[in-house]
Amino acid sequence: MSSTKYMNPYLAGILLGLVLVAAFYFTGRGLGASGAVKSVVVSVVDVVAPDHANNSGFYSKYIGDGKNPLKTWLVFEVLGVLVGGFLSGAFAGRLKLKVEHHPNITSKKRLILAGIGGVLFGYGSQLGRGCTSGSALTGMAVLSVAGFVSMMAIFGTAFAFAYFFRRNWI
Amino acid sequence: MGPLIPQEIIAEGWNFLIAFGVGIGFGFILEQAGFSSSRKLAGVFYGYDAVVLKVFFTGAITGMIGLLYLSLFDWIDLNLIWVNPTYLWSAIIGGIIMGAGFIVGGFCPGTSVCAAAIGKIDAMVFFGGIFIGILLFGETFEWIKPLYMAEYWGQIKLSELIGISQGLLTFFIIIAALLMFWVAEMAEKKFPQKEY
Amino acid sequence: MIPRLLLSAVYFGLGIIIAFVPENTTKPFRLTAEQMLNEVKYRSEMVSSDELADWMVNQDPSIQLIDIRTPKEFDQFHLENALNIPLSQILDEEWIDFLDQGIKMNILYSNGTTLAHEAWMISRQLGYENNYVLQGGLNYWTETILNPSAPSPYSADDEIAKYEFRKGASQYFGGEMKSTNESKKTKTDKPIIKRRKKKKAPQGGC
Numbered sequence: 001m002s003s004t005k006y007m008n009p010y011l012a013g014i015l016l017g018l019v020l021v022a023a024f025y026f027t028g029r030g031l032g033a034s035g036a037v038k039s040v041v042v043s044v045v046d047v048v049a050p051d052h053a054n055n056s057g058f059y060s061k062y063i064g065d066g067k068n069p070l071k072t073w074l075v076f077e078v079l080g081v082l083v084g085g086f087l088s089g090a091f092a093g094r095l096k097l098k099v100e101h102h103p104n105i106t107s108k109k110r111l112i113l114a115g116i117g118g119v120l121f122g123y124g125s126q127l128g129r130g131c132t133s134g135s136a137l138t139g140m141a142v143l144s145v146a147g148f149v150s151m152m153a154i155f156g157t158a159f160a161f162a163y164f165f166r167r168n169w170i
Numbered sequence: 171m172g173p174l175i176p177q178e179i180i181a182e183g184w185n186f187l188i189a190f191g192v193g194i195g196f197g198f199i200l201e202q203a204g205f206s207s208s209r210k211l212a213g214v215f216y217g218y219d220a221v222v223l224k225v226f227f228t229g230a231i232t233g234m235i236g237l238l239y240l241s242l243f244d245w246i247d248l249n250l251i252w253v254n255p256t257y258l259w260s261a262i263i264g265g266i267i268m269g270a271g272f273i274v275g276g277f278c279p280g281t282s283v284c285a286a287a288i289g290k291i292d293a294m295v296f297f298g299g300i301f302i303g304i305l306l307f308g309e310t311f312e313w314i315k316p317l318y319m320a321e322y323w324g325q326i327k328l329s330e331l332i333g334i335s336q337g338l339l340t341f342f343i344i345i346a347a348l349l350m351f352w353v354a355e356m357a358e359k360k361f362p363q364k365e366y
Numbered sequence: 367m368i369p370r371l372l373l374s375a376v377y378f379g380l381g382i383i384i385a386f387v388p389e390n391t392t393k394p395f396r397l398t399a400e401q402m403l404n405e406v407k408y409r410s411e412m413v414s415s416d417e418l419a420d421w422m423v424n425q426d427p428s429i430q431l432i433d434i435r436t437p438k439e440f441d442q443f444h445l446e447n448a449l450n451i452p453l454s455q456i457l458d459e460e461w462i463d464f465l466d467q468g469i470k471m472n473i474l475y476s477n478g479t480t481l482a483h484e485a486w487m488i489s490r491q492l493g494y495e496n497n498y499v500l501q502g503g504l505n506y507w508t509e510t511i512l513n514p515s516a517p518s519p520y521s522a523d524d525e526i527a528k529y530e531f532r533k534g535a536s537q538y539f540g541g542e543m544k545s546t547n548e549s550k551k552t553k554t555d556k557p558i559i560k561r562r563k564k565k566k567a568p569q570g571g572c
Contacts (some may be wrong), residue, residue: 006210008353009224010373012203013198016225017232019195024237026180026188028173029252031196033280034300041304058311076186080193081280082287099288100208114208114292117275118282118299119306121268125279126307128264132278133196135261138225138316139254140343141233143327143336145202146256152356153265158272159186162215163271164261169212203505231377238384348374 020141027073030138032126036078038062042069062104074134113168125155129151176250197284206285208276215273217361220354233349234340258321275299338362402490411486412501413473415529419511419535422446430470432497434481445475445507446539453481454490466494475500475507511535 006012023030042062046053046069051158053059062069089095101110125131128150130139139147162169174180177189203225204210213219240246272278277285277296285293307314322329329339405411421429422445431448433514440450451461453476465472466489473498474482482499489497502508509515514532517525 006204013228016229021236076189076192081197084197085195085284085287120271122303124299125265157269
């Protein structure tokens with residue numbers, strides 16, 4: 001079994017829950033990921049096309065009044081995720097530059113699919129006001145209706161579409 | 171007592187340092203659990219590896235229990251905890267789009283960051299895709315706005331919606347999660363993963 | 367397999383306990399001691415009797431008088447159109463919609479100012495925003511508005527102008543306080559409830 005080298009999933013889940021509770025205890029908010037990317041996108045648009053950014057109902061929410069969209073909680077948190085992931089990979093000897101894919105498909109196809117998946121996730125996370133960690137996990141922990149709806153929509157859709165994409169994974 | 175920063179028990183300046191620390195913990199655990207592998211993540215949808223389900227729901231119920239017990243002992247004020255607002259349609263449609271992204275791309279944003287950190291090139295591409303997706307959303311914001319704002323229910327909790335106490339709801343969710351783990355264990359035995 | 371069973375049992379047990387213990391409903395304070403001190407320091411919650419008289423003469427629809435005294439005292443005398451919310455009942459469910467709203471300006475009064483101030487502080491701690499206190503209470507109201515005493519002829523002009531206004535107001539309210547006693551049993555409509563946003567909750571978003 002390849003999974004033996006990973007942590008027991010239940011133990012990992014408990015630790016994840018404890019990190020979540022710690023985040024709530026210190027800052028009153030949970031975890032997140034896509035919000036940090038949003039901050040970066042907003043900053044880039046603000047630099048490249050400031051007029052456009054100010055006129056848009058979406059970007060203008062995060063800029064103006066000397067607000068720096070990059071100086072937000074989630075940006076620092078995601079930087080931490082990067083460091084934490086790297087540390088864990090280093091300890092477990094998993095640091096390796098590679099494209100992971102099923103033998104059935106080529107690296108190129110895997111990368112294209114990953115890109116498409118990213119675009120979909122990016123769009124969906126903004127429409128759904130948060131991704132798996134920010135809306136579903138954090139939302140469920142505080143028993144928010146939005147959290148449960150997001151969770152069911154994400155996992156339900158993935159299960160429903162799984163059949164059509166099975167060649168890529170099994 | 172908690173939450174410490176909104177009540178100004180510790181200074182705002184600590185916020186980003188704590189964010190960084192929480193992020194390290196988050197990333198470390200995701201990687202340790204194997205969330206840096208898209209094939210492990212996708213496994214849950216084919217029954218061969220339910221690690222996502224196990225970690226996700228154990229994390230969620232631990233979070234629920236943790237918050238309720240902290241509140242019970244007056245260590246945290248649940249009124250100051252951010253409850254994400256429910257906009258029904260955008261949550262459903264957004265979730266559907268994210269679910270499609272999940273099965274196509276094999277990651278979600280958090281796990282892609284973590285996988286990119288250990289050198290998975292597909293995760294880096296996925297992460298790049300998120301930028302484009304968010305940019306697309308920004309550019310189509312005015313067009314999608316009616317859907318984005320539709321069916322606003324407020325910062326409502328599921329326990330309020332169905333009219334039971336938070337503790338009782340949590341208890342039901344724990345039972346559901348335990349049942350789900352049991353099914354997942356069965357599925358893993360039924361669809362063994364080929365070594366790769 | 368044993369650790370899993372053990373873990374399941376632990377979660378099951380924690381779940382059972384949390385399901386059946388009563389929820390912690392202690393409402394925490396919304397204002398810190400410093401914030402409270404600031405509000406008290408600037409006396410921004412005070413409404414003078416002259417201001418109130420002016421509004422009442424002009425029948426300003428945006429004010430709501432709230433009598434904090436006991437029903438007995440209220441029956442003996444109260445200001446026109448006042449609503450009686452005794453201090454001991456201030457936390458009752460039925461008054462929330464009156465005290466916690468953003469439409470009308472609530473002016474709390476008692477005989478002096480102690481009771482009114484106590485009620486005001488409680489309402490502030492609950493995070494309600496539209497409540498004010500009548501400066502000097504009913505005693506001062508009677509003294510200045512109902513039975514104004516003439517200032518000495520050497521007083522400044524504005525003192526005399528104030529007296530003229532009070533004299534007019536006194537006539538409007540019926541001179542002697544006893545004649546104001548016709549208690550109108552008009553129960554005022556509940557104002558539209560404005561739900562306040564949770565304060566200081568951090569902004570989320572993934």
